[in-house]
Each structure stands twice: as structure tokens, then as C-alpha cells.
Amino acid sequence: MKNLLPNFSYSNYLSHFMRLLDSFRMTNTLIAVISISCFSCETLVNDVDPDLLPRSDSKLVVHGYLSPQDTVISIAVNLSTQLIGGSLNLSNNTTVSLSDATVTLSNQGKSISLPFDSKSGTYRIKATALPITEGKTYELKVVRNGETAESSCTVPKVVAIQSIRKDSVEARASSSLKDYLYHIVWKDPEGQVNYYRVGGYIFQTQRVQTGPTTFENMPNIQPLNFRENNRSGEFITDERTDGLLLVSIAGRAYTYYSQGPSPFTNQYIELMLLSCEKTYYDYHLAVRNFDGNNPFAEPSLIPSNIKNGLGCFAAYNRSTFVLKN
Template sequence: MKIVATIATLLLLGVFTACDTLIKDVDPSLLPQTVNKLVVHGYLSPQDTAINIMVNRSNEVLGNIYNNTGSSASLTGATVLLSSQNREVKLPFNTKDLVYRISVKEMPIVEGQTYSLKVTLGDQTVQSSCTVPKATFIKEIKFDSTLSTSMFSSAQTYYDYLYRIVWQDVPNQVNYYRVAGYLFQIEKIQTGPNNYQMMPNITNINFRDKSRLGDLVSDQNVDGETMISDAGRISAYTLTRPVQNSRQVTLMLLSCDKNYYDYHRTVRSFDDDNPFSEPTLIPTNIQNGLGCFAAYNKSSINITLK
């Protein structure tokens, strides 16, 4: 038995030694040298009331990532210019929401029109442009429900609401879409022994039950045909405390440009929970920088729940 134990110990030591040899320091001089780039995000839509542009810097490949800028807040000190139809406006920095913002009254967003963006911060300047696509209107909403079991008790069941968006694809051109929606309701929340407060609540509708890309659709192989989305789910758990007649579902169909579609599809495809995921090259239409400057046109339908 002593011999067996000794052999087993030696084998384990050999395994650990072999594993240890796989980890080697790499000389930083052998790796590609990178610099922080400007990262710009901005999305234009005729239905929005304001234009928001985020400006940040990319993280370094090497070093402690916690020392790099990973905040969702924009960096201050940038010059952000938006132009179209021989008109140019400067977006000031909004100190409350930490973005560069103007009202659409200063630069209306018009279907079919092209907009150019120029951002300068320090010695770096990036540029981009996008064209607002034509809106595609919702043709029909298909409603269904499914019986679900409570995660707390198998004896407790309830019905989830399911919504599918139907639309007619524009023929003879490549089209990109995104479906979305939310539930708005007023909830009666107990804040004390005999005290209640009416509070608004917004819950996003999940169109990604079957796939993490379920809300992003193109008309590849279905050009000009009637298209239907995956089911968007509202869990009945979110419907347990509403004030009567306060519930409203809003369903939206976004006609996106290619920049919007490619960027969000790639980001959504990356599995950051998987430690074995390979690095993903995220597309960008920001010249000399990173990020996405894109446009979409939205149509929507409101449904009041009883």
C-alpha cells in the first residue's frame, strides 16, 4: 500500500509540475504595441427628443484593467460636432447625465438624411457618418400565453404573456431590424404597516428566450416577405401588484442601418461568461477610433392590459 501511495503522490506531482510549465511570462516587447483610442457611441432616431453622444477611451491590452477607464460616463473636454445639410451644431457636455447632448430641435433627425459626426479630444480626432433608414410599420401583433410553474413552488402556476411582432419586409433591398418592447404599470408598494405608495415600474419584454440574438433580424433569404419575430415574454410575476387599469404594453420595430445591426449582433454574440471564449473583433464605423455611430427608425404599438 505504501508503494501505491508513493506512486500516486509522484504522479500528482508530475501533473502539477507539467501544468506549471504551461504558464510562462511573455516579454511585453514581443506583443503588439497599442494606444488608447477614442470610443464614441451615438444613435440617431426621428422619434427621439434628444441626441446623446458618449465619448470615452479604450482600455489597454496590457496592465491592470481596473486602472483604465471603464466607466459609462463620458470624458469631459471633447469637442463634439454634428453636421448635416450644410449645417453644423456643437454638442455641449451635460453635467447631470455625463453625455454630450442637444435637443433634436437644434438638429432635427430626418428619414433618409445623412449625418456626420466629428469628435476631438486632445490630439485625437475621429469621424463617422450614418443615414437614417426608412421606417417599417408594424402590421400585426400576435398574442399568446403559456403556463409556467413558480420557481418557489411546483404547485403554484401562472400564465406568461407572449407577443410576436409581424411586419412586411421592404423588397429589393437589404434590411435590418430589431424588435423590442416594455411593460409600464403603476404598482402599489407597501412602505409601512399601514402605508402604501404608488410607484411606476417599467419592465423590458424579453425577445431572447430562444436565442441571445432573437431580437435582431435581417431579411436574408426572406426578401419582400411577411416577417414575424420570436416571442417576446412578459412574466406573470411582474403583473402581481399593478394598480387597476394602469398596465400598458409598448411593442416596437426598429428599422436599423447596417452599422447598428452589425455592432449589436457582434457584441451580443460574445459569451463573456465563458472563460474559453476567443477574442472577438467588434466592428466599428468610427474612423481612427472605436464604437458605433448609427441610426434607426422606430414604429410602435401600444396595448392596454385589463
């Protein structure tokens, strides 16, 4: 199967996609921003006066992810808050970015300072200022009001996608429409523990009515759904499959329109395999498995590798495979 590069231009939306990938990141930042002190269930236990509970000081919360494929280095800095009772809604991220910190990234004696970007709410700089290279280690230091948070990460080796297995299933019962399934196939390097994350996006055009009789084709991006039995299949490790050929669960592309022509036209599909550090894997897997809306769920610790702070600073190396429709 060939890696077919599309002629369709999505340069602006590809940049947006990269920012989305940088977290897989910022959407879930709030989980590490919160130090959980107490859980309560009002129907089972008596309420406790919050003033009687121990308080913890706010800490710097830092998030940053480095990849040789990224064109921008971006670091988010916030302050932690304490959650007592209630529930945590990850989709409602109300944290405020700190703009008065000093953020420094270093590698092999070279250091750069990242300026604050008010539009994104992060400290950003072009990757050409300090190229991110496979196998190298990078140190991060964040200083604010006399507090210093530090971390480091090492860029793992890239693991290439060998092929994509495409299939289809009925979109819904008693329907002639099809949902398409995409399995990512790769060869695991032997002799070491590896951590992976898979993902994919459908790049489309959407026919939008812009006037009484006028229409325009607008770029549109939809993610593939790598879930099975309501559990995420994005995260994979070779703990028991070292050196073997690995196949992801299916990334599903949904078909929604059953009557009339669809306003969407698929241009191409891009599938991704991230070879990531264990810190990246552990943090994002914990965030994905967190259930803040279940009062009976056991409290779970979100891992952090930020010294004197909270959050995650980690690296990954991305390979992609493009399928043109």
C-alpha cells in the first residue's frame, strides 16, 4: 500500500491539527491542575465543613510536549486549585494561564527563553530556535514569584507505520450505509519496552450555504474513534508482545447522513503512531481513564514528573500514513 500524499491544501487546518495533537493535550490539562483533597457523596455521608479540612498550597502546573515533527514549542503554565466535594468536569476547563513566569528550555548547554503568547495562553517559540532531535534530552525550568518547577524529557526513536488495514461495517441496524474501519500496523523494536499512542483524522470539505443561493466548500476535520466496548484503545504497550508485529484496534470513521446527499466530501485520512515516553503514556492514560462524573469511582492519582510542581513534560516521535480517497 502506498503512502499517497494529497493535493488538497489544508495548511491552516494542519497547523490547527498539530495544536490539537499537542495534547491530545490541553483539552485535558485541568485534571493535573487540581490536587484532590476529599471526595464526598451527599446521600451517603454527612457534609463536612470545608474549613475543618486540611488545605494545601497552590503549585505551579506545567504542561509541555516535544516532538521532532512539531513546528512550534509550546509550554502551558497554570496554578493548581483544590477540589473539595462536587464533581470535576474535564470539558469545562476554566483554569487561567499565568503570563508572568520565566520559561527556559535547554539542551547540551544551549538555552532559550520562551515568550508568553496571549492568543494561545502558552509560552511559545518556533522549533527552529531549539531543534527537537531524536535521542536528545531537554531540560525545562519554570520560575515564578520565587518558585521553581523543573523537569526533563528524552525524545524516543520513531517507529514507522508499515501498513493500514481498511474494512467496513454497517453504519447502523437496517442501513445500507457503511462506517469505515482503519487498523494501524507496525513492527515493534525488540529488546526494550515501548509505549505507543494511535490516532487519526479525516480531512474533508463541507458544503456550507453562505447566502440565499450561494454555497462554499469549507475545510473540516473529524477524528477517528479508537474505542472498543466503551474503552479507549489509543494507548498500547509491548510489555507482552516485544518485537512482534502490532495491530491497533479499529479507528472508526462514522457515517451520519442517511437521507439526501452528504454535505461532506472526504479528501484524505491521516493516521498516526506516536512512539512516546512512559511519562507521556502514564499521564494521558490516567487522564483518559478518569471518571469525574461517577461519585462511586475510586480516587485515582494523576502522575506528574514536574519537580516542585504538577503536570507533565514529555516527548514523543510521530510517524504518519496518509490514505487518499
